Amino acid sequence: MKLYDDPRSGNGYKVRLLLSHLSQPYQYVPIDILRGESRTTEFLQKNLNGRIPVLELDNGSSLPESNAILYFLAQGTDYWPTQPFEQAQVMQWLFFEQYSHEPNIATPRFWLTIKGLDDTPFNRQLLAQKQEAGNQALAVMNEHLQTRRFFVADRYSIADIALYAYTHEAHEGGFDLSRYPAVVAWLERVSAQPGHVTMDQWNDV
CATH class of the missing domain: 3.40.30.10 (Glutaredoxin)
Structure with missing residues (x-):
């Protein structure tokens, strides 16, 4: 592949x-x-x-x-549950990630650390709006993780993988993750999973 x-x-x-x-x-x-x-x-x-x-x-x-x-x-791995309701819950978080999370957490990171953003009143307001919505998404995640180790069925799945990617770099978009202790604890659990790689690692065979 x-x-x-x-x-x-x-x-x-x-x-x-x-x-x-x-x-x-x-x-x-x-x-x-x-x-x-x-x-x-x-x-x-x-x-x-x-x-x-x-x-x-x-x-x-x-x-x-x-x-x-x-x-x-x-499919057919430990990262996808076998029960239909749990499968639907994984999809729920994948949709959340693409609709509420990624547009508002990844975009400020892109603007501030990758592409750059001109310092104008309009851009500052646009950034603030994205960060407000991103903090709302992080608050939802934090509340959900208060009594859970992972997002679905208390087991590591692609729901966690999808949400981890931009959450663990959220500070690059101006987000203060210390406001979300349950999220921080979850990030540590994800990074401790077997086979974990950092963002600058990939396989080239």
């Missing part, structure tokens, strides 16, 4: 983290989104939406969207 990904992307890191947990070999193909490498004719044949990550399978099929890739790779 090949993973097309920008090394700075939390969405790509989700996939790398699961692949490491699964001890699944793959070839890593770095894509620099700031240089437009995800908008080339060749890449658009793999994903018409021009976004990373994209997982290319051995048969040549391409699968974009990080959480869809997590779902695909997790």
Whole structure:
């Protein structure tokens, strides 16, 4: 398999983290989104939406969207529950991550530490709005984790992997994680899982 990904992307890191947990070999193909490498004719044949990550399978099929890739790779593994209700709960958190969490936590990180953001009144207001919504998402997570070790069925799953990716880098977007002690404790549990890799690690075979 090949993973097309920008090394700075939390969405790509989700996939790398699961692949490491699964001890699944793959070839890593770095894509620099700031240089437009995800908008080339060749890449658009793999994903018409021009976004990373994209997982290319051995048969040549391409699968974009990080959480869809997590779902695909997790089938039949310990990272995907067997009970339908628990499966639905995992999907619930994957939807939460893409709708309420990632747009509001990843975007400030991108603006402040990767792309840069012009210091104008409009941009400051836009950043503040994103950070307010991001803090609301972190508060939801913190409340949920008050009495739980992991997000679903008290076991580590792709719900945790999806939410971990950008949460553990939230400080780069101006978020103070010390306000969310249950989240901080959960981050430590995730990083202690067998096969854990950091964001700057990947497999190139």
